[in-house]
Amino acid sequence: MQASSPIALPQLDTVSFDAELPLAAKVLDGEYPPRMQRETRLSLRVLAAPTETPDDTNPVMLRLEAKLDLALEVSLLERHPDRPNNTPCRLGLNSIAWRDQQNWQPGQRLLLCLHPNPDSALSLCLCGVIASNQPGGERDYLLTADIHESFDTDTHLLWEKWVFRRHRRAIQER
Secondary structure (H helix, E strand, C coil): CECCCCCCCCCCCCCEEEEEEEEEEEECCCCCCHHHHHHHHHHHHHHHCCCCCCCCCCHHHHHHHHHHHHHHHHHHHHHCCCCCCEEEEEEECCEEEEEECCCCCCCCEEEEEECCCCCCCCCEEEEEEEEEEEECCCCCEEEEEECHHHCCHHHHHHHHHHHHHHHHHHHHHC
16 A cells, blocks of 8 residues: 555555655664653654645734744754755555665664654654565665554554655655
8 A cells, every 4th residue: 555656665564655754773772762752742743733724824823833833943953953864765654664774683673763854853753673674785775664662542643644644645646
């Protein structure tokens, strides 16, 4: 049930979408940090919020929303000035697949930092457990990580809304 893409990545067993997004992986020692869980939950609330605006929307409200968006971006850029490189990835309901030069091993726990929009400082930090690792070329690997541990029930619903929205958009763009 994936949207097609020229990116050669492992198939996922749920609805997914392909993109090139800023993504970084590093070893997760210990627990998934509560602060990152909280920030990710808040970011997902923004991503999963309704995007349609009625025709009779008050221009003052739209302007206020734009100002809040700007304040959020400026604040996030100050907190996270560095961003990872854009990486071909496939995001699904329960897992993420991507290309990496690092040879992560199955069962290894990683902290996956993902920017859902290449032009935004908004980030998601997810706990991933490597499910598969395949050679992807001369110097890279095709990896799949299970991200179940990242979500509680409510947060997973927000993730699902965002993934479904992006999946539908990818189908419309074909």
